[in-house]
Amino acid sequence: MVCLGFIGFSQESPVKVSTDTTFIRIGEQFQYKVSVDKGTKVVFPKLQLDSLHKVEVITALPVDTLKNKLEKKYVLTSFDSGQYVIPQQQVLINNKKYLTDSLLINVATVKVDTTKQKMFLIKAVKSEPKILDDYLHLWWLIFPLLAIIGLILYFILRKKEKKEAVKVYIPPIQEAMQRLKELDEKQLLKQHKVKLYYSELTEIVRSYIEKDINIPALESTTNELLETIKDFNESSKLGISKETIKELKEVLQNADLAKFAKYKPIVEEIKADRTLSERILQNLKPIKNTENELE
Numbered sequence: 001m002v003c004l005g006f007i008g009f010s011q012e013s014p015v016k017v018s019t020d021t022t023f024i025r026i027g028e029q030f031q032y033k034v035s036v037d038k039g040t041k042v043v044f045p046k047l048q049l050d051s052l053h054k055v056e057v058i059t060a061l062p063v064d065t066l067k068n069k070l071e072k073k074y075v076l077t078s079f080d081s082g083q084y085v086i087p088q089q090q091v092l093i094n095n096k097k098y099l100t101d102s103l104l105i106n107v108a109t110v111k112v113d114t115t116k117q118k119m120f121l122i123k124a125v126k127s128e129p130k131i132l133d134d135y136l137h138l139w140w141l142i143f144p145l146l147a148i149i150g151l152i153l154y155f156i157l158r159k160k161e162k163k164e165a166v167k168v169y170i171p172p173i174q175e176a177m178q179r180l181k182e183l184d185e186k187q188l189l190k191q192h193k194v195k196l197y198y199s200e201l202t203e204i205v206r207s208y209i210e211k212d213i214n215i216p217a218l219e220s221t222t223n224e225l226l227e228t229i230k231d232f233n234e235s236s237k238l239g240i241s242k243e244t245i246k247e248l249k250e251v252l253q254n255a256d257l258a259k260f261a262k263y264k265p266i267v268e269e270i271k272a273d274r275t276l277s278e279r280i281l282q283n284l285k286p287i288k289n290t291e292n293e294l295e
Contacts, residue, residue: 013098014036014037014093014098015034015035015036015037015091015093015098015099015100016034016035016036016100017032017033017034017035017089017100017101017103018032018033018035019031019032019033019103019105020033022103022104022105022106023106023108024077024078024105024106024107024108025107025108025109025261026078026079026080026081026107026108026109026260026261027077027078027079027256027257027260027261027263028077028261029058029075029076029077029261029263030075030076030077030105031073031074031075031076032047032073032074032075032076032086032103033071033072033073033074034071034072034074034089034091034100035069035070035071036069036070036071036072036091036093037068037069037093038068038069038070041092041093041094041095042070042091042092042093042094043091043092044063044072044091045089045090045091045100047060047074047086047089048087048089049076049086049087054078054079054080054082054084054107055076055077055078055084055086055105056076056077056078056079056253057074057075057076058075058076058077059074059075060072060073060074060075061073061074061075076105077257077261078105078107079221079222079223079253079256080107080223081107081108081109082107083104083105083106083107084104084105084107085102085103085104085105086102086103086104086105087102088100088101088102172207172208172211172212173208173212173281173282175208175211176204176205176207176208176281177278177281179204179207180201180204180274180277180278180281183197183200183201183204184274188200189267189270194258194264194265194270195258195259197270198254198255198258198259198270198273199255199259201251201255201273201274201277202251202252202255203218204277204281205217205248205251205252205277205280205281206218206220206225208281208284209225209229209284212284213229213232213238213284215228215229215232216228222249222252222253222256225252226245226248226249226252229245229248230245233245240283240284241283244280244283244284247276247279247280247283248280248284250273250276251273251276251277251280254269254273255273
C-alpha cells in the first residue's frame, strides 16, 4: 500500500497531516495522522470530517511521543463509493491556532470477477410432450383401480373428524429471541464461519424491525436503514432512544466490515455484538406515549 503524505500551509508549518492511502474500497480502513513539532501545550483536533458524513471515524489512537514531535493517529473508513474531502483540522500549539491541509479520499466499490463465473453446458432440445390421447388405452385399466381406492378412502376418512389447524400468532420479539437461541445452537463460531454468523445475526435484527416497527430493513443498506429509523423516530415519535440507535449502528457496521471488508474480529468482539443485538431487540420496541394512555 503506497503511503501518501500531505502537509499544511507551508513547509515551515509545525503541523503536518498525512494518510497511508487515499484510495480505498468500501469498508476498508486507513490511517489519518496529524504530526506536530513538540510544544509546551498541544491540543489535537476532534475530527470534523466531510460535510456529507460519508467518511467515519473508527477509533482515535493515543498520542505518540517521538524524538522531535508528537503524533496523533485516527482510523477512518467509508461505506459509500465516491470522492470525499477531509477538511482542514485545527490544532492548538501553546494556545496558537494552526490549520492542516485538506485531503481527498477516493472510495471504490468492490469489483466482481466475472471471469470466474461457472459455465454450464447447453441443454439438448426437449422432445415433444405426450398428450392425453397417447394414454387412452390405459384408462380402462386405471379406472377400476381408482374406484376401489376411492371407496377405501371414503370409508376411512368418514370416520375421522376434520380439524382445522389453529394458527398460533408469535409476537415478533418472541420470534427474534427464539431465532437468536437457534443461532447460538448452530455453533458457527466454532466452525470459523464468521461471515455466515454475522449475516444471520443482522438478518434477525432487520426482520424484527420490518415486522414490529414496519420499517423496510432487509433490502436497505446500513446507512439507509439508520437514516430511515431516525426519520421515523422524529416524525412518528416512536420513542426509540439515541443510545439504542447508536448500538444498532455499531452492530450493523461491524457486520459489514466482517462480511465485505475482510475484517476478522476476535471471538470476544463477536460475542459482544451478539449480546448487544439482544439488548437492541429488547429496546427497539417503540415506547408508548404516556400522555395518550392517561387520556
